[in-house]
Amino acid sequence: MVFYPPPWVPKLPFDPPDSVTIGDFMRSEIYGRRPIAKSRNPFTCGLTGKTYTVAESNRRSDLIAQALSKVMGWEPNADSPWDKVIGVFSFNTIDYLSVLHAVHRLSGIATPANVAYSASELEHQLRSSGAKALFTCVPVLETALKAAKAVGIPEDKIFIMDLPHHSQKLPFKTVEDLIEMGHSVPDLEPLKWVKGQGARQVAFLCYSSGTSGLPKAVMISHQNVIANTMQYCIFEDVSRKQYGVETQAVLGLLPFSHIYGLVVVAHSAPWRGDEVIVLPRFELTEYLQAIERFKINHVLVVPPIVVRMLSSKDVLKKYDLSSVRMMFTGAAPLGKETAEELLQLYPKWHLGQGYGLTETSTVVCSTSEHDICQGTSGSLIPGTRAKVVDPDGKEITEYGKRGELFVQSPSVTLGYLNNEKASAEAFVWDEDGRWLRTGDEVIVTKTDSGNEHISIVDRLKELIKVKGHQVAPAELEAHLLAHPAVDDCAVIAVPDARDGEVPKAFVVTPASMASRKDEDMAAEIIKHVQDHKAHYKWLKGGIEFIDAIPKSPSGKILRRLLRDKEKGARRVKGAKM
Template sequence: MFTSPAWVPSLPFADLCFLEEPPNSITIEEFILSGKYGRRPAATSRSPFTCGLTGKSFTATQVPQRINFLARGLAQALNITPNKGLSLDKVIAVFSPNTINYIPLVLAIHRIGGIVTPASASQSPSELEYQLKKTGAVAIFTCPQLLDTAKKAAEQCGITDDKIFIMDFSGAKSTTSHISLEKLISIGKDLPDLEALNWPKGEGARRAAFISMSSGTSGLPKACVISHYNVISNVLATATYETGARSHFKFDTQVTLGLLPMSHIYGLVTVALCAAYQGDELIVLPKFTIDSFLDAIQRFKIRRLYVAPPIIIQMLRNRDKCLKHDLSSVANIHTGGAPLYAETAEQLLKMYPDWHLGQGYAHLLGMTETATLICTTSEHDIDLGSSGSLLPGIRAKVIDSDGKEVFTYETPGELLVQSPSIIPGYLGNGRADEETFVWDDDGRWIKTGDEVVIRKGPSGNEHVVVVDRIKELIKVKGFQVPPAELEAHLLTHVAVQDCAVIPVPDEAAGERPKAFVVKKASAAGAVDDEELARQISLHVQNHKAAHKWLKGGIEFVNEVPKSPSGKILRRLLVDLERKRRARGRARL
């Protein structure tokens, strides 16, 4: 059994908020806004959320007021009474890039007893439709750029136009008749306060805060039911873990980059909610461009950067542009969403030798089912190549290929984790629950599907090192791409008899999907392979988000390797591709 390092308080949350256990009878909204649960006050010179493009922000006093007014206006618009009805009847989708109103909206929805289903801004209408139907969403918040997509999906789900609201977004003005978030706040100012939720003990663990889509360890996207208690536990664990670095480097609050999508559990919990709880100022950017990224760091004196490895690669490719900007405020750069290779890390540290560079692990750095972090790298305990140490309150064990527990360092096996932040399960998918969660005499564990080793770092603390993935998800710029989803879609093409999708390495994105396709006999000779590959690629592009496109290529084969039971043996194809690339003869 492996636990958190010695410098973490022995009682997981004692030093931070004088609690032995996370509170389990409150919403995330109360936890973040109330001073009763250890929240660190923001510095008087900082705002909780600031737009990295325009500089627009609201003060630490204004944000709670806006959340309160927004909750009132939203409750009236949707005819919701906080203490009446089921939470599952109050699911609201947030389909938008990052804005300074994203977290206030989330907290306002929680204030009325609702559930948030965050939807990636990259989704196509059919993908959004799938999520809306799966979660039972009754309303959508979106932005002007995504309104057409939202309306197409909503129409297929029976969500009427009056249940589609517009989030104000820098650089885009809405001319539609849809009610805006600011209008709801204005309406809410003149309405009476909402009744308190007053949940009994344990209700925070029973009530869903988010229903987020995840591929789990395999298969098609699943709806993860994430409780308020899950998120509160992880925020407390992360904040407690970070007390070591804040004490070591003698700072209380900091300015943090809010670039990673808040529709993703990593950007939502580890970046945004943790920043709000710790009194940090979050500089919000809706998307990455090298210019806006560098300008925001220089303008707002950002200390901590949360990024994905492709952003580091862009910094290396734009070295001259980076060095022309004043990035002296940066002390910590934290990577997530995909593995950071040692060569890339070393190149960045040559440019900025004073930066503390580390990465975190939560099912390859962002597991929805663990809401979110399992372990992470502390600024004062960096072991390059590892994903840091376990957070407080989290236990882990490693199981070898024979099903036996590993007790020695540097011995590979699958990582199993136990934590109060692990979700209760998937929405309406008992089979997925059985595949993902296991029980033993020590309780309930989640199988991460990843092969790791535990090693002792230079400090003597135990560090988790990801060796390989047992599961077969593809990670493109931090987004999960389930092969089964693409395979199912490819089989709808008239020329495809059978197929398999695997990851291939990509310098900019980490990985890209590649398809091995068996043609139908009727397709033979109709067009040449180059044209057919183009048609199949367009078939994916017309229905799937850009990170799911087959940019790793399409290869036509005579058969797809399968087990006697019919399971696709993707690992054989992965091994074949690796050998080809090692020989320098990779086929496009």
């Protein structure tokens, strides 16, 4: 049984264009974007109020591209896109998208990286993507320099993104320097793309944690991002028309390096004429001040931010948040009880959530303001089809029965870079075409409204989601096994009031360590992770020493048994308290 969007969801008016860059799609009104004359400034700094018009943002992007052409020796229609890969390792700025589109103007590929990465993690992304240059910012410059040096990116190919309150003289060209240089460089020749090139050519290499080893590079085409921008905006337009919303202020806090922030915020909002209020990182007071100052209407966050708000009710009372109409959460499920508690504080707000993946260049299903069912991730968006498959590979044809979600959409990506095995496992074919196996267990329900809603009930891929970040247990396990106090190990997610989930390690020690104290070994192992991994991968759930890791006859770790053990221990602890 194939599931489709509800009847109220409009169909795509035409196939997403397959022969233009994302930047050209964003600028042109022929594909359905809101007229530029009626659009707000696309990006405004939420700390300083600095802003640019649509025309100014486009011009800055063009000048950056012209300067990069000179510095890198690249021409738009020469060489392969794989020879023109540039990394972006920076907090959000109002020029972030201008930089990405400048890379595309040269027919290059941008690879955004998580600012929480350690030097070794960034090195992996730069090396595997083949990056030849790197944009970064002052707060993470030390990490960027270590990684760049390790992969051979020279310092004259490292550029600084301007952040508020972080202006200092450094021996690197800044974005402003590139823009100034661009004025003295001839205009670039037009791109000479052939029919279908936008569907085949990679625009972004975004890294997904996957289920094992280091993060995998997902190849996202220009058409993938264009498609999801159209899909999400057309879906949203139904409720916006009902509430009389033409343009609005949207929170730009989610990292633009993450597919959620990159497509849903940084592309979709400006395309429909909205203004993105950019914040470089989450700090509760700055977040609340921005909502009040800029009268933000649409707040996109991750569930831990909702939890933080609920634990800071006295602080919330100091700010006027009455401009908010819709709060939207993604990257991890928002609990029904948490949602209801927030709505008790702000009963006029609409609160919804959505679901998507890097491999779908974001949104698969979303909640419309006029059709909210708390605890679900909403309904399929235009142009998307789904089916639910049981463990035996049979399609599930009834509501309320668990199974793995398979998805078809023009936003489903090209596959994994240099990883045919992972691509073959995730992107599968049948008589109905190519499907993405999401690895997520879902149920489909029909609500009182008569519309089908999708609920994510478990993760077959075993990922741990820490404050919007994905952590692959296998990556941490491989790192732990390099420590002399670890003979075998397994990592699971445990609940955390602040971060949603955090990793916990179960460790088997070698016989040679029998005389050592558990607390001393635990401290060493924790430090081993902290020294080499991003902070969201730290073992904040602790370490528990056990005699053996439960495994199946084939050697697969039986994490469910460890999760049951953890739940039992927490119940006992709670009963004692």
